[in-house]
Amino acid sequence: MLIGYMRPLQGDENCENQRNTLQDMGCETILAEEHASPKKRTQLASLLERLMPGDKIVITKLFSLADSSRHLVELLEEVDSRNAFIFSLAENIDTGNSSGYSFLYITKHLVDFQSDVNSEKTKQGLLAAKEKGHIAGRPRKPDKNVRRAIEMYQSKEYSLKEIKEETGISKSTLYRYLEG
Known part of the structure; x- marks a missing residue:
């Protein structure tokens, strides 16, 4: 039909x-x-x-x-x-x-090819940025704020919301630093 x-x-x-x-x-x-x-x-x-x-x-x-x-x-x-x-x-x-x-x-092969082209361009862009001194990804939080957030967390006197409001460090970022 x-x-x-x-x-x-x-x-x-x-x-x-x-x-x-x-x-x-x-x-x-x-x-x-x-x-x-x-x-x-x-x-x-x-x-x-x-x-x-x-x-x-x-x-x-x-x-x-x-x-x-x-x-x-x-x-x-x-x-x-x-x-x-x-x-x-x-x-x-x-x-x-x-x-x-x-x-x-x-x-299927055209899609794979397009994916490879995009991947290669991304890698080239990241390498060029690195050579210019640029760092990929999110900027790190200042160490002072991270240390303060960890201290507040370990004191058990502050909620995660209060820690974030005072230091600007999110729950996920705080946990990442605590694990590492």
Whole structure:
């Protein structure tokens, strides 16, 4: 069965263009989200629950289905696990067409690649900052305040709230210093 899926997109807020395209493609059922937000996509959840082997989800473009490459991989895996398919018209991607590498396989590697790129850029940035004398992370609290907080805690005369108000040292920071 061909199942159309759409959600409001910039330039097609009422999904009229998507609906016309999906109807022209012969979709037997068309599900539409009421909002563009990635949260609470009830129609998508319902579609995935009812998906049967051999069904094909038809979308006008990948972004109407997924909000990120990771989300796309999750959806591709879910659809694949149900022996169903996705057909994206704008990108001309049909996961039911088995010639060459599968789209899921390629997308997984693209997500891993993007993750590696982000990780490498972060590491390079941290190294460059370190070479300039910058220290990553939250600045340490002045030793005087830490010592005062520990003394107040060990005296058992002050609540954690009072310790924080007087020294600026939070409960978690205090406990970290007490453990170390």
